[in-house]
Amino acid sequence: MLHVKELTLNIPDTTKPRVVIIGGGFGGVNLAKNLSGKEFQVVMFDRQNYHGFWPLLYQVATAGLEPDAIAEPLRKMFDEEYEDFHFRQVKVTGVHPETKTVSTLVGDLPYDFLVIATGTKSNYFGNEQIKQYSFPLKQIPDALNLRSQLLQCFEQANMIKDPEVRQSLLNFVIVGGGPTGVELAGALAEMRKHVLPSDYPGMDFSRMNIYLVEGLDRVLPPMSPESSQTTKEYLEEVGINIKLNTLVESYDGKVVTFKGGEQIKTQTLIWAAGVSGAQIQGLPPEASDRGRYLVNTFNQIIGFPEIFAIGDIAFMKTEKYPRGHPGVAQPAIQQGKHLAKNLRHIIRREPLEPFEYFDKGSLAIIGRNRAVADLPKNKHLKGFIAWMAWLFVHVYYLIGFRNKLVVLTNWLYKFVTYENSTRLIIRPYIRKDDIAGQEFVRKQADLD
Amino acid sequence: MLHVKELTLNIPDTTKPRVVIIGGGFGGVNLAKNLSGKEFQVVMFDRQNYHGFWPLLYQVATAGLEPDAIAEPLRKMFDEEYEDFHFRQVKVTGVHPETKTVSTLVGDLPYDFLVIATGTKSNYFGNEQIKQYSFPLKQIPDALNLRSQLLQCFEQANMIKDPEVRQSLLNFVIVGGGPTGVELAGALAEMRKHVLPSDYPGMDFSRMNIYLVEGLDRVLPPMSPESSQTTKEYLEEVGINIKLNTLVESYDGKVVTFKGGEQIKTQTLIWAAGVSGAQIQGLPPEASDRGRYLVNTFNQIIGFPEIFAIGDIAFMKTEKYPRGHPGVAQPAIQQGKHLAKNLRHIIRREPLEPFEYFDKGSLAIIGRNRAVADLPKNKHLKGFIAWMAWLFVHVYYLIGFRNKLVVLTNWLYKFVTYENSTRLIIRPYIRKDDIAGQEFVRKQADLD
Numbered sequence: 001m002l003h004v005k006e007l008t009l010n011i012p013d014t015t016k017p018r019v020v021i022i023g024g025g026f027g028g029v030n031l032a033k034n035l036s037g038k039e040f041q042v043v044m045f046d047r048q049n050y051h052g053f054w055p056l057l058y059q060v061a062t063a064g065l066e067p068d069a070i071a072e073p074l075r076k077m078f079d080e081e082y083e084d085f086h087f088r089q090v091k092v093t094g095v096h097p098e099t100k101t102v103s104t105l106v107g108d109l110p111y112d113f114l115v116i117a118t119g120t121k122s123n124y125f126g127n128e129q130i131k132q133y134s135f136p137l138k139q140i141p142d143a144l145n146l147r148s149q150l151l152q153c154f155e156q157a158n159m160i161k162d163p164e165v166r167q168s169l170l171n172f173v174i175v176g177g178g179p180t181g182v183e184l185a186g187a188l189a190e191m192r193k194h195v196l197p198s199d200y201p202g203m204d205f206s207r208m209n210i211y212l213v214e215g216l217d218r219v220l221p222p223m224s225p226e227s228s229q230t231t232k233e234y235l236e237e238v239g240i241n242i243k244l245n246t247l248v249e250s251y252d253g254k255v256v257t258f259k260g261g262e263q264i265k266t267q268t269l270i271w272a273a274g275v276s277g278a279q280i281q282g283l284p285p286e287a288s289d290r291g292r293y294l295v296n297t298f299n300q301i302i303g304f305p306e307i308f309a310i311g312d313i314a315f316m317k318t319e320k321y322p323r324g325h326p327g328v329a330q331p332a333i334q335q336g337k338h339l340a341k342n343l344r345h346i347i348r349r350e351p352l353e354p355f356e357y358f359d360k361g362s363l364a365i366i367g368r369n370r371a372v373a374d375l376p377k378n379k380h381l382k383g384f385i386a387w388m389a390w391l392f393v394h395v396y397y398l399i400g401f402r403n404k405l406v407v408l409t410n411w412l413y414k415f416v417t418y419e420n421s422t423r424l425i426i427r428p429y430i431r432k433d434d435i436a437g438q439e440f441v442r443k444q445a446d447l448d
Numbered sequence: 449m450l451h452v453k454e455l456t457l458n459i460p461d462t463t464k465p466r467v468v469i470i471g472g473g474f475g476g477v478n479l480a481k482n483l484s485g486k487e488f489q490v491v492m493f494d495r496q497n498y499h500g501f502w503p504l505l506y507q508v509a510t511a512g513l514e515p516d517a518i519a520e521p522l523r524k525m526f527d528e529e530y531e532d533f534h535f536r537q538v539k540v541t542g543v544h545p546e547t548k549t550v551s552t553l554v555g556d557l558p559y560d561f562l563v564i565a566t567g568t569k570s571n572y573f574g575n576e577q578i579k580q581y582s583f584p585l586k587q588i589p590d591a592l593n594l595r596s597q598l599l600q601c602f603e604q605a606n607m608i609k610d611p612e613v614r615q616s617l618l619n620f621v622i623v624g625g626g627p628t629g630v631e632l633a634g635a636l637a638e639m640r641k642h643v644l645p646s647d648y649p650g651m652d653f654s655r656m657n658i659y660l661v662e663g664l665d666r667v668l669p670p671m672s673p674e675s676s677q678t679t680k681e682y683l684e685e686v687g688i689n690i691k692l693n694t695l696v697e698s699y700d701g702k703v704v705t706f707k708g709g710e711q712i713k714t715q716t717l718i719w720a721a722g723v724s725g726a727q728i729q730g731l732p733p734e735a736s737d738r739g740r741y742l743v744n745t746f747n748q749i750i751g752f753p754e755i756f757a758i759g760d761i762a763f764m765k766t767e768k769y770p771r772g773h774p775g776v777a778q779p780a781i782q783q784g785k786h787l788a789k790n791l792r793h794i795i796r797r798e799p800l801e802p803f804e805y806f807d808k809g810s811l812a813i814i815g816r817n818r819a820v821a822d823l824p825k826n827k828h829l830k831g832f833i834a835w836m837a838w839l840f841v842h843v844y845y846l847i848g849f850r851n852k853l854v855v856l857t858n859w860l861y862k863f864v865t866y867e868n869s870t871r872l873i874i875r876p877y878i879r880k881d882d883i884a885g886q887e888f889v890r891k892q893a894d895l896d
């Protein structure tokens with residue numbers, strides 16, 4: 001690969017208004033799909049070359065799906081049918097509203113309209129130690145790394161001398177009782193019941209503990225109290241240790257200490273506790289509120305009528321959503337589609353339409369026949385019907401016909417056999433602390 | 449993860465003869481499947497926790513299959529049905545025939561019978577520079593790394609200033625005209641024709657060059673001259689530049705120089721030129737011949753009746769195969785099964801049976817409707833019928849029902865759409881020279 005200085009963005013000049021979209025997630029993709037190349041030149045930047053379907057990421061981490069099944073190459077989604085669309089796999093380094101320019105690792109580009117759709121990143125609330133030692137679950141490499149970690153814990157628990165250290169390999173602490181934490185805990189419990197006892201015949205899996213730690217007083221705080229209660233019962237049925245009203249004080253890679261003093265020895269702390277907006281340098285602090293860009297109902301960032309923010313990075317305060325929209329796919333999808341309409345209005349000098357979120361409901365899965373759903377009009381589903389709804393919705397929204405096929409194949413296979421199939425240990429990257437301390441992984445990988 | 453000193457192999461004591469198998473490839477797996485836990489205690493060591501189906505590895509590298517589809521977790525293959533079978537994911541560091549002990553990273557284990565089934569590793573013929581800069585294709589992380597490299601070359605070629613450097617990104621040099629090199633070249637040619645022009649609408653793919661370099665005077669030297677000739681014609685039809693009788697002198701990451709002086713500028717040199725046995729320390733040099741263990745027809749290593757070598761690491765000189773058996777799956781599979789029989793003979797004090805290789809034929813694929821097959825009795829197939837045979841044989845031998853399903857789904861999808869679907873850039877590891885020189889990859893990955 002080349003040095004950065006040899007590269008250039010190489011975007012053709014245009015007389016059409018140029019829309020630059022930063023991020024190929026739910027917001028960015030749905031915006032770009034709805035902008036016509038006849039009216040706009042559309043440029044999309046992303047550090048990755050794929051669009052990930054993050055609601056299924058926890059299944060990659062728990063060996064249920066291969067990473068390629070939940071992601072779609074952005075260039076495949078935007079093929080030659082999309083006239084004057086330009087994707088560049090490059091990191092954006094800054095925004096310069098005064099010159100209407102965006103900077104990337106390989107050069108600058110002027111824009112007419114800039115759309116920030118960068119989503120969120122893990123938020124460790126300033127705790128560098130937790131950042132260093134915990135396992136995040138935001139990106140595909142995170143999921144592959146966590147999958148390898150889980151499986152290596154069992155391999156090593158099978159070879160350990162000291163019973164106390166063995167227990168620390170079999171303790172899994174998930175911090176954060178939102179959908180990611182709940183679904184991950186449920187999937188781990190299914191592995192413990194169906195897969196691991198046959199993989200490790202000599203091991204006693206009644207000793208494997210799964211802790212789900214939540215700072216608030218219920219799991220799935222964004223969902224209804226009814227669904228929270230059902231979820232808590234389901235989690236207890238499958239043997240999850242739930243710790244509510246509990247905050248993490250510190251984690252040194254071996255022991256997690258909670259505020260209040262309680263400690264658990266664990267080699268694996270999964271951090272699903274919080275996210276903050278993945279902001280771009282260059283906008284003043286007044287434009288943000290706790291890491292999200294303040295936008296009006298047209299998704300314009302306050303003070304910057306040509307710069308928009310959509311999805312998780314946008315904070316649109318409305319009467320119904322005084323704390324902004326929930327951080328899930330639907331608001332991003334709907335804002336992306338809606339902004340396409342408003343950009344057309346702008347260039348046609350028509351009045352803009354305010355965004356209104358249509359809540360289609362929300363779902364969470366704990367395991368086979370165990371799921372919860374909040375529907376509009378305060379209706380709730382649970383059990384088999386919610387489980388079927390979860391499966392259907394996730395396959396329906398998954399991008400790409402091949403991905404739908406592969407995911408259905410895997411789920412059908414798992415339904416019949418109870419097997420999580422993709423149990424390969426492939427470390428996608430070596431973390432800094434691996435290089436320093438994880439002698440075992442390093443020595444194993446050390447090729448002659 | 450833990451420090452090595454905290455671990456131990458933790459294999460139960462036994463009164464049965466203990467067979468220690470090093471390597472979970474075709475040989476090791478077929479041996480273990482045919483040894484009864486009633487008669488033997490079977491211990492298998494592998495650095496990976498999966499059995500890979502390497503004949504399909506090139507499809508992972510060219511974005512046709514996900515890695516999980518061509519590999520099966522060893523613990524899944526050997527579940528609780530296999531009595532007294534013990535898998536340990538650990539690196540073997542040495543053999544001590546005098547004490548009948550094998551050493552691993554986490555401890556020693558006495559054996560009654562030791563079976564070395566470690567296969568091969570890439571052979572760079574002592575050229576450290578080529579080892580550092582070229583892309584091997586032996587393991588799943590290699591394939592993921594090569595896939596990312598290929599896709600990043602196109603991303604960067606799209607953003608490059610200098611036309612000469614752009615050309616070096618679009619030159620792909622495959623060294624080695626054996627099955628891996630030929631199949632990889634064919635798959636790259638299909639991508640160039642069907643996938644890339646729609647992914648990169650502005651780019652001129654007539655400038656993309658695929659070179660296949662072979663030191664001997666024909667491609668596929670292990671196959672019949674007829675199949676070599678057909679393969680050469682197929683490769684030329686799909687636009688591969690074949691260079692026969694050509695040896696690589698050096699490669700510095702930018703320019704490959706051939707013996708004779710010719711040079712090609714390329715960012716991607718794929719090394720499929722040679723392998724050598726992945727030997728274990730501790731046996732005397734007389735027991736080996738150019739990296740393979742010399743074995744008798746019972747697969748016993750010369751001078752060590754309790755140590756066996758099977759598959760690619762074994763060199764069994766016979767009248768029909770004076771240079772050993774071909775380095776493909778079938779001899780390993782057959783030797784594994786056969787050795788199980790002979791180990792039973794040994795403990796029952798019965799005479800051993802000499803191994804005889806049954807050549808079922810060999811196959812290679814270049815692309816849709818383009819394949820070659822050598823059958824027993826000097827029969828040859830080509831074209832559609834050989835292509836169908838290739839597809840059938842590879843699905844048939846692939847381990848695991850889920851893998852068969854997923855591979856068939858992918859192939860069917862590709863057959864209809866001409867798409868290589870798994871085009872995600874996920875770097876599985878950072879190579880030493882990435883850290884030093886690959887500024888672009890590093891800066892992109894540098895999270896805030």
